[in-house]
Amino acid sequence: MSVDFNALAQQFCSFYYDQFDKDRSQLGNLYSSQIQGARNIIEKLVALGFNKVAHRISTLDAQPASENGDVLVMVTGELLIDEEQNSQRYSQVFHLIPDAGSYYVLNDIFRLNYA
């Protein structure tokens, strides 16, 4: 595989957080509908108790995660929620699977890092 997994990871995260911060109800087609149900994931995201959110990436690391072109991405960063002045730190992992020239999200683990 000659895919540049670092570039892919950066593109993905840029797109993902941009879309999340603008309209997270549109993220559904990034998730595999076969696994846990993209619909449930999006319902969960939309139900989050804030109106406005901005993600700032602090670190982004990517590694090839199989011989099939899977890519593992770990992000740490900050969230600014609604009118809050203080950001909240978070960590997130995406497991991206190649599929017909694109990628879908097989795993997504998100945690706020409380001090």
Added chain:
Amino acid sequence: MSVDFNALAQQFCSFYYDQFDKDRSQLGNLYSSQIQGARNIIEKLVALGFNKVAHRISTLDAQPASENGDVLVMVTGELLIDEEQNSQRYSQVFHLIPDAGSYYVLNDIFRLNYA
């Protein structure tokens, strides 16, 4: 697969951090020697500039990561290094691959979370 991936992830992390905090030079056989070289990884771990370290897990999340029994684990926690009184927060991801009744670490991504 009827593996309890949550229990596996907890067992793995408990073993891993216990071994790391006692003698990190012995972690080599957890890594696949085929991939990036377990030896390089251990040289890196041993060369870390501290003598004493203690990991405290704050959150641990596990998900199945393939149909073959792969498990993805994200940990956030705190590190106490040498005689430091203030802990440092970290995030870490392990990608575990089943192999002959056990598991090896295919991916390991570690970051300190600076405030």
